[in-house]
Amino acid sequence: xxxxxxSEAGTLxxxxxxxxxxxxxxxxxxxxxxIVLQAMDNSHVALVSVKFAAPAFKRYRCDRPxxxxxxxxxxxxxxxxxxxxxxxxxxxxxxxxxLNLVYEAKNSDRIAEYDMKLMDIDADTLNIPETEYDAxxxxxxxxxxxxxxxxxxxxxxxxxxxxxxGVRFASDGEAANGNVLLRQSDGSHITGSTIKPxxxxxxxxxxxxxxxxxxxxxxxxxxxxxxxxxxxxxxxEDKEKEDEDEEDFQPKENEDGEEEKDDEGEEEDSGxxxxxxxxxxxxxxxxxxxxxxxxxxxxxxxxxxxxVIEMNQHVSLTFxxxxxxxxxxxxxxxxxxxxxxxNDVPLLVAYDFxxxxxxxxxxxxxxxx
Amino acid sequence: xxxxxxSEAGTLxxxxxxxxxxxxxxxxxxxxxxIVLQAMDNSHVALVSVKFAAPAFKRYRCDRPxxxxxxxxxxxxxxxxxxxxxxxxxxxxxxxxxLNLVYEAKNSDRIAEYDMKLMDIDADTLNIPETEYDAxxxxxxxxxxxxxxxxxxxxxxxxxxxxxxGVRFASDGEAANGNVLLRQSDGSHITGSTIKPxxxxxxxxxxxxxxxxxxxxxxxxxxxxxxxxxxxxxxxEDKEKEDEDEEDFQPKENEDGEEEKDDEGEEEDSGxxxxxxxxxxxxxxxxxxxxxxxxxxxxxxxxxxxxVIEMNQHVSLTFxxxxxxxxxxxxxxxxxxxxxxxNDVPLLVAYDFxxxxxxxxxxxxxxxx
DNA sequence: ATTGATATTC
DNA sequence: GAATATCAAT
Numbered sequence: 001x002x003x004x005x006x007s008e009a010g011t012l013x014x015x016x017x018x019x020x021x022x023x024x025x026x027x028x029x030x031x032x033x034x035i036v037l038q039a040m041d042n043s044h045v046a047l048v049s050v051k052f053a054a055p056a057f058k059r060y061r062c063d064r065p066x067x068x069x070x071x072x073x074x075x076x077x078x079x080x081x082x083x084x085x086x087x088x089x090x091x092x093x094x095x096x097x098x099l100n101l102v103y104e105a106k107n108s109d110r111i112a113e114y115d116m117k118l119m120d121i122d123a124d125t126l127n128i129p130e131t132e133y134d135a136x137x138x139x140x141x142x143x144x145x146x147x148x149x150x151x152x153x154x155x156x157x158x159x160x161x162x163x164x165x166g167v168r169f170a171s172d173g174e175a176a177n178g179n180v181l182l183r184q185s186d187g188s189h190i191t192g193s194t195i196k197p198x199x200x201x202x203x204x205x206x207x208x209x210x211x212x213x214x215x216x217x218x219x220x221x222x223x224x225x226x227x228x229x230x231x232x233x234x235x236x237e238d239k240e241k242e243d244e245d246e247e248d249f250q251p252k253e254n255e256d257g258e259e260e261k262d263d264e265g266e267e268e269d270s271g272x273x274x275x276x277x278x279x280x281x282x283x284x285x286x287x288x289x290x291x292x293x294x295x296x297x298x299x300x301x302x303x304x305x306x307x308v309i310e311m312n313q314h315v316s317l318t319f320x321x322x323x324x325x326x327x328x329x330x331x332x333x334x335x336x337x338x339x340x341x342x343n344d345v346p347l348l349v350a351y352d353f354x355x356x357x358x359x360x361x362x363x364x365x366x367x368x369x
Numbered sequence: 370x371x372x373x374x375x376s377e378a379g380t381l382x383x384x385x386x387x388x389x390x391x392x393x394x395x396x397x398x399x400x401x402x403x404i405v406l407q408a409m410d411n412s413h414v415a416l417v418s419v420k421f422a423a424p425a426f427k428r429y430r431c432d433r434p435x436x437x438x439x440x441x442x443x444x445x446x447x448x449x450x451x452x453x454x455x456x457x458x459x460x461x462x463x464x465x466x467x468l469n470l471v472y473e474a475k476n477s478d479r480i481a482e483y484d485m486k487l488m489d490i491d492a493d494t495l496n497i498p499e500t501e502y503d504a505x506x507x508x509x510x511x512x513x514x515x516x517x518x519x520x521x522x523x524x525x526x527x528x529x530x531x532x533x534x535g536v537r538f539a540s541d542g543e544a545a546n547g548n549v550l551l552r553q554s555d556g557s558h559i560t561g562s563t564i565k566p567x568x569x570x571x572x573x574x575x576x577x578x579x580x581x582x583x584x585x586x587x588x589x590x591x592x593x594x595x596x597x598x599x600x601x602x603x604x605x606e607d608k609e610k611e612d613e614d615e616e617d618f619q620p621k622e623n624e625d626g627e628e629e630k631d632d633e634g635e636e637e638d639s640g641x642x643x644x645x646x647x648x649x650x651x652x653x654x655x656x657x658x659x660x661x662x663x664x665x666x667x668x669x670x671x672x673x674x675x676x677v678i679e680m681n682q683h684v685s686l687t688f689x690x691x692x693x694x695x696x697x698x699x700x701x702x703x704x705x706x707x708x709x710x711x712n713d714v715p716l717l718v719a720y721d722f723x724x725x726x727x728x729x730x731x732x733x734x735x736x737x738x
Numbered sequence: 739a740t741t742g743a744t745a746t747t748c
Numbered sequence: 749g750a751a752t753a754t755c756a757a758t
Binding site: 080 | 513519522523535543544545546547548549550551553554578674676691
């Protein structure tokens with residue numbers, strides 16, 4: 001059975017608000033490590049991946065893996081019945097067809113209890129390979145929201161270009177063309193290093209979860225990946241085969257020859273090497289899980305209003321603004337957002353929060369410049 | 370002629386906002402005691418009763434009784450032309466076909482004057498017997514609003530159950546079932562006593578208004594009463610006649626045999642059994658007008674965030690959430706609301722304010738458990 | 739921009 | 749009664 005107590009129902013409410021328009025039904029895969037949700041958006045163009053590690057909960061218990069098929073519209077309604085600061089406990093018996101939610105007001109005798117019906121949903125367990133990217137832009141989530149909303153008024157797509165100059169978001173429309181350029185906040189020059197999604201939480205989680213067996217391998221993502229990623233829904237079999245490039249999520253660690261990136265190959269072991277990978281000569285300890293954040297350089301530790309750009313290679317990709325605007329609704333969950341890109345590969349938009357994250361993958365438009 | 374000066378136009382605005390969706394046209398019955406409005410809602414399912422006693426006004430004068438037929442939509446528009454803190458004076462000549470409204474800004478030389486057309490409306494003077502109830506729940510009006518709005522997302526009706534445990538609001542829906550339990554704030558045990566709507570204002574008003582002639586008679590409400598209450602609009606004549614059964618409002622009980630409820634009859638008489646309606650034999654001196662308000666007991670004196678439950682008998686009734694949500698719009702007029710219930714009798718939802726009130730009556734759904 | 743209310747249709 | 753769509757209010 002599952003029993004997860006969240007100290008703030010608001011966290012779940014925000015999460016649902018962020019993804020309910022993208023996905024209508026999804027399995028909340030619960031196991032002893034926590035709860036994850038992965039689903040393609042309704043039109044199968046984007047992929048959403050959410051994780052709440054067990055430590056994210058005030059109390060967490062899950063005897064055995066169980067997928068909870070949830071209609072997000074229903075869950076949204078039920079969550080609207082909770083106040084943001086209510087203590088929220090999720091419970092589900094094994095094989096249950098209902099999810100029980102209890103809301104306890106922190107300072108009152110009010111107790112609300114809801115039983116939401118569950119449904120069977122095809123478990124299209126998506127396999128999302130953890131890849132490395134050519135560039136990562138870390139910026140205030142509100143800034144990202146503002147940019148995509150502004151540009152969405154001009155046109156339907158945006159070209160995101162990361163260069164030494166900074167990151168430029170440009171959109172052309174009937175009535176006007178526009179672009180927004182963000183430079184590295186501290187003006188320091190842009191340097192590349194191993195770039196892959198990472199969060200403090202991830203570090204911990206991954207290590208523990210995979211033990212050391214899981215390699216943080218630094219696989220770079222090749223063109224094919226996107227296909228795979230976005231498509232695997234349709235063709236996951238492919239990946240199973242072994243195209244090596246395809247892979248989805250697990251990387252085989254290194255093949256190491258990364259043609260695109262030259263430096264990735266060797267990771268340094270600063271701290272625990274697992275997490276960090278990067279290399280080239282600059283090797284900046286990208287980020288050590290927790291030890292010494294590499295904050296010194298351009299890492300994600302800067303204050304929340306800063307823009308950090310990490311780039312190993314110039315990238316220029318075009319995406320549908322409609323989706324980005326949707327993704328940007330997750331801004332309420334984190335003050336910062338990371339945009340990870342490699343040419344011809346799906347963009348990864350990551351919002352990390354304490355012991356969890358929401359990540360969105362969106363394939364670039366072809367013919368992008 | 371009528372001349373009533375209200376120190377805050379906002380009060381009237383809030384009142385109109387609260388009832389305009391329920392009633393489109395109504396008579397403002399003015400006499401020397403003040404102004405009252407009673408009307409069935411547009412679908413004749415609920416009854417709204419509003420009272421502004423003369424002392425509620427900064428100045429009040431009404432030479433002789435006069436009904437002012439008002440289209441609430443028009444009045445709402447006219448009131449939107451007033452600022453909440455404007456001093457508002459209502460004037461109407463005898464036999465006038467217009468209501469004159471003057472808004473004076475408190476600190477300026479601004480004076481706005483409007484003349485709103487009046488209309489003739491059948492004076493279905495509803496006769497609402499003042500009855501005693503088996504249970505009264507006094508809670509923050511915002512809490513009530515929250516509960517009915519939350520539950521209205523799940524289903525269309527709510528079962529309100531008052532027991533020793535507290536008061537539970539439960540609704541079942543397609544996607545989920547939910548319930549909210551409120552316990553007596555101070556944890557004191559629930560005790561019964563005479564339960565009937567009361568407010569300081571009411572006490573004064575009623576006595577004076579009716580003089581001693583009007584009996585505060587402790588009429589218990591029998592099934593018939595309700596009928597009358599809710600239905601008379603259509604058929605007031607009817608009531609006058611005496612058909613007893615139609616209704617909506619009441620089930621006429623009994624004929625006494627209550628097939629539905631078996632135990633009602635004997636309930637525990639904790640407290641004062643008076644309420645127990647049912648009865649056919651139990652008559653209880655319902656309440657004393659003003660003498661000793663039964664306030665001594667659990668009355669409305671608690672702080673605004675508390676929940677007070679007074680119960681003489683367990684009650685379980687089912688109501689349409691649509692109406693309750695509508696009623697709850699009156700929360701802006703009072704920080705607290707009283708829910709008064711007896712099995713098989715219309716619910717009374719009362720918002721009391723200085724020298725006045727808004728009360729709503731709603732018949733329970735039959736077949737409620 | 740978001741939420742609630744209204745109207746219309748199945 | 750439920751869902752969609754449009755409009756209004758905050």
